[in-house]
Amino acid sequence: MVDVQAISVTIASAGVFVAAVYYVLQIRHQNRMRQTDTLMRLYSTWGSKEYRDSMTRVNLLEFEDYQDFLRKYGPWQRDAPLMMAIWNISDFFEVMGVLVHRKLSDASLIADMFPVVLAWEKLGPIQKERRKELNMPTLFVWFECLYDEIKKREQKLKQSEA
Numbered sequence: 001m002v003d004v005q006a007i008s009v010t011i012a013s014a015g016v017f018v019a020a021v022y023y024v025l026q027i028r029h030q031n032r033m034r035q036t037d038t039l040m041r042l043y044s045t046w047g048s049k050e051y052r053d054s055m056t057r058v059n060l061l062e063f064e065d066y067q068d069f070l071r072k073y074g075p076w077q078r079d080a081p082l083m084m085a086i087w088n089i090s091d092f093f094e095v096m097g098v099l100v101h102r103k104l105s106d107a108s109l110i111a112d113m114f115p116v117v118l119a120w121e122k123l124g125p126i127q128k129e130r131r132k133e134l135n136m137p138t139l140f141v142w143f144e145c146l147y148d149e150i151k152k153r154e155q156k157l158k159q160s161e162a
Helices: 004-046 049-059 066-073 081-101 107-113 116-135 142-159
Strands: none
Touching: 004 049, 004 081, 004 107, 049 081, 049 116, 066 116, 066 142, 081 116, 081 142, 107 116, 107 142, 116 142
């Protein structure tokens, strides 16, 4: 015959197990909510007139390499509107690169919401040369890492589709 103590231990153990499962599910849910909140805040920044104007300026750039960029758009001036647009966009994606690196966001989700590839392919040559000029080897390195991560994912998708 089963005694009352064994039944109460079993029920208590089941209760602890159910509580632990519930806690894990709640933590996962809260993590998703935090990620969603962060992305929505970033998206609201991205959607501002300042960032839209910056991205429009960046999209209109046409140059072959950094020297061609300097010939067409002049020397680097921190307060020039075009240079500020380049820094705005680069800074924005740098933050996203850090979020992906720290696993606080997912690269594919960011790639779905923001034009990372377009931005790096336009600004990457400029920022790589600026690293050398300023002797700052880590300048916008997370922006570049984000781009690399997204390109790797694109390659994997293409390979799996073939």
